Amino acid sequence: MTSGARVAKLDPASLDAEQRSLYVEITAGRRAQSRQPSRLTDENGRLEGPFNAFLLQPRLGSALQALGSAVRFDTGLDDRCREIAILVVAGHWRSAFEWYAHERIGRSAGLTDADLRALRDQRHGNLAGREATVARTAAALTARGDLDDSEYQEAVDALGEDGLFELLTLVGYYAALALQLRVFRVPAPDDNEPRGR
Numbered sequence: 001m002t003s004g005a006r007v008a009k010l011d012p013a014s015l016d017a018e019q020r021s022l023y024v025e026i027t028a029g030r031r032a033q034s035r036q037p038s039r040l041t042d043e044n045g046r047l048e049g050p051f052n053a054f055l056l057q058p059r060l061g062s063a064l065q066a067l068g069s070a071v072r073f074d075t076g077l078d079d080r081c082r083e084i085a086i087l088v089v090a091g092h093w094r095s096a097f098e099w100y101a102h103e104r105i106g107r108s109a110g111l112t113d114a115d116l117r118a119l120r121d122q123r124h125g126n127l128a129g130r131e132a133t134v135a136r137t138a139a140a141l142t143a144r145g146d147l148d149d150s151e152y153q154e155a156v157d158a159l160g161e162d163g164l165f166e167l168l169t170l171v172g173y174y175a176a177l178a179l180q181l182r183v184f185r186v187p188a189p190d191d192n193e194p195r196g197r
Contacts, residue, residue: 007184009046010055018058025062026051030069042189049097050177053184064176071173075166076159079109081134084127085167086174087111087119088138093178100188133158134167141171 015023026032026047027040041047047055054061075082083106090098103116111119118126124135137155140147147155155164180186 004185004187007053007056007186009042009044009052012045015055019055022055022058022062022065023047025065026054029065030073039189048189049101049186050180052186053180064173067169067173068177071166071170075170076163077134077166077170080106080111081131082170083109083111084115084119084131084135085138085170087116088122088135089142089171089174089178091120091122092139092142093175093182095178095181096188097181097186098174098178130158137164137167138171141168142175 010019012020012023032040039048040051046052051061051065054064072082077085083102086102087099087106089095090102099120106116114126118124119135122139124132124139127135133154137147137151140151152164155167159167
């Protein structure tokens with residue numbers, strides 16, 4: 001078990017049939033086929049981050065895995081907007097692993113050190129246009145769980161109703177992961193300190 005972690009990483013050799021099927025979905029699926037700046041497994045083939053906990057209840061874990069794949073690969077949000085929203089959630093929840101993984105993905109999507117520092121500090125003034133709206137909307141959702149009328153209209157104007165639905169789903173999914181990561185005390189690899197605010 002990783003120091004401080006509450007759930008041991010499951011050894012691939014010890015998985016039952018349902019767990020093995022989910023393990024293959026994760027390690028051979030779309031995440032594995034994408035250019036993934038953070039790793040899905042450790043040096044022993046055990047799942048990293050939230051994916052290890054998915055194996056605790058494979059049917060629910062499989063549904064979460066499918067939703068996560070959809071919010072990563074099947075929305076109209078461009079890579080930068082998607083990663084901005086995820087990093088806002090990670091910063092709010094002080095989720096070390098979520099920040100670790102998506103800081104790297106954000107860099108590959110073009111986010112700069114200055115952008116990342118601002119998002120970590122929950123400042124969004126350096127962003128413009130659609131990116132600023134995504135950051136403000138994600139911040140309002142994580143802080144209050146709602147949008148007032150002007151925030152709602154700003155989000156619809158920038159993203160459309162369908163785009164706002166996608167953003168709401170993405171924020172909810174990553175908030176659920178952040179909660180799981182926090183309760184199970186899943187650290188970022190080689191880094192036990194939260195990197196949120």
